[in-house]
Amino acid sequence: MITYKKTLLAAFCMLLLTACKDENSTENKSEDLTAxxxxxxxxxxxxxxxxVQINTPKGKFNVWTKRIGNxxxxxxxLLNGGPGATHEYFECIESFLPAEGIEFIYYDQLGCGNSDNPNDPSLWDLPRFVEEVEQVRQALKLDKDNFYLLGHSWGGILASQYALKYQQNMKGLIISNMMMSAIEYDKYADEVLAKQMDPKVLAKIREIEKNKDFENPxxxxxxxxxxxxxxILRLDASKWPEPVNRSFAKINQxxxxxxxxxxxxxxxxxxEKWxxxxxxxxxxxxxxxxxAKYDTMDPEHMKWIATQVRNGTYLYCENGSHMSMYxxxxxxxxxLIKFLKETSK
Structure with missing residues (x-):
């Protein structure tokens, strides 16, 4: 009988301890969410x-940013692709990163979305965009202890070029769906992607391009x-997600x-020669x-990138294309979340 009572008491204590832990866990999560x-x-x-006001060779302009979380x-x-698209196609991130407590910042580069558009092609220049990102970093007070830069497509070119000059200010880099050579990209498009297309369709596309008839519907x-x-995005175009369509509709031609x-x-x-x-x-x-397997970018090249940088990791999206975040x-x-959490420790 004494043994039975002891067992009941131990079980009760265990339940009480578990309940306290669950309560503490809930309180911690609530505190984390509040923070x-x-x-x-x-x-x-x-x-x-x-x-953020930026300085350029043609004067001062304003670029738009928006922080989600703390x-x-x-x-x-986040550096959008295009070039010339907007931050909006990144909105899918809101369904994932906030739940993990990860802060992220939307940013429309000069000439994109909510930022100023000076309509001056001389400003569409990679080194100038690199300096723009650095000015944005300074204005947002991001530093080597917390600053991660994700560049998708053209944004991957910009992010990697930025890292080569300013990585001392960074915590980590994500190169999403972008090869590190325009020459290799051209080769892949010509020797792999083009050959996967119906020859008759390809011939017509090549004819239009040869005649520079790009406005031809x-x-x-x-x-x-x-x-x-x-x-680009492996769905029937009529089913493309609204944030993608909204972003692409605003592209700066x-x-x-x-x-x-x-x-x-x-x-x-x-x-062309980058x-x-x-x-x-x-x-x-x-x-x-x-x-990604079906990307416009060679997935083997993307895997190779991770072996060339000093501290690289490769993420392969077997079912994905250029917009593998969708x-x-x-x-x-x-x-992405795993990389951010592991490298932030």
Missing amino acids: YLKDTTSGIKTGGVQV NPKIKLL QYMELLVPNFYSKH SLYVTMQGPSEFGLSGKL DITKELPKITVPTLSIG DDQQTYMTG
Whole structure:
């Protein structure tokens, strides 16, 4: 009987201890959430929006940023692709990163979205964009103890080029869906992607490009089902997520054509000869390279990047394409979160 009572008492104590732990856990989560959502800015609250004034060779302009969350150890600045798209296609991140307590910052580069558009092609220049990112970093008070930079597509070019010059100010780098050589990208587009297309369709696309008839509506009519829905975002275009459509609808064509060129097969603008493959070993900060099976970028090249930087990790999205944050979402977000948390310790 005494043994039975002792057993009951032990069980009761265990239940009480478990309940206390659960209560403490709930309280800790509540405290974490309160800290994450706390707006630490002074003055009038703007929902995290901060307009940053930047200096350029053509004068001062304003660029738009918006902070989501508050985490002193992880502050992730997002660089959109295009070139010339907007931050908006990154909105899918809101379904994942806040739940993990990760702070991230939307940012429209000059000429994009909510930022000033000076309509001056001389400002569409990679070194100038690098200096712009540095000015934004300083204004947002990001530093080597918390500053992560994620660049997707063209943003990956900008992020990697920034790291080569300013990595002393960084905690980590994410190169998402972007090869480190325009020359290798052109080669992959020509020798791999083009050959996967229906020869008749490809011939018509090549004819339009040869004639520089890029305003021909047939160009996009051919590209959307035969290229975009297979290598940009693997969904029927009618089912593309609204944030993607909203972002792409606002693309700055002047910026896009100046940097990328008018063709979808490779680069022919200012970035045509861009190549930093031999400089990758200079990047010493923790670096995550993200590639996808159906991407416009060679996934083997993306894997190779992780072996060339000093401290690299590779994330492979087996079901993804260029917008793998949408068409292989769980893989992309899980891998991104894992990288951010492990390197922030």
